[in-house]
Amino acid sequence: MTHLAGDSTITCLHWLTAVAARVTPGRQLPRELSEAMAVPKRKHSNSRTGKRRAHDGKKAPHVCFCEQCSQPVPPHTVCPNCGSYMGRKVMEVES
Ligand SMILES: [Zn+2]
DSSP states (O other), rough: HHHHOOOHHHHHHHHHHHHHHHSSSOOOOHHHHHHHHHHHHHHSOOHHHHGGGGGGOOOOOOEEEEEETTOEEOOOOOOOOOEETTTTTSSOOOO
């Protein structure tokens, strides 16, 4: 770290101190460092991480079927196969 000049050295020191504070629960940061950056007070529990990731799973897309041609269509969408919506023809489809 001696090769770094000025601000970079200070930033690196901040980072190291923050890491040390994270792995040592309850350790107080020096005032000038705690004002410089936010440091989590304690570790996130595995439970909390799991709760956050509960909605991260990939879900299958919803599928409806066209009333005219029975092709699978995304909901609230004009059928790309026959151009109908809710059983009514609403657009011309090139074939
Ligand atoms: Zn259709």
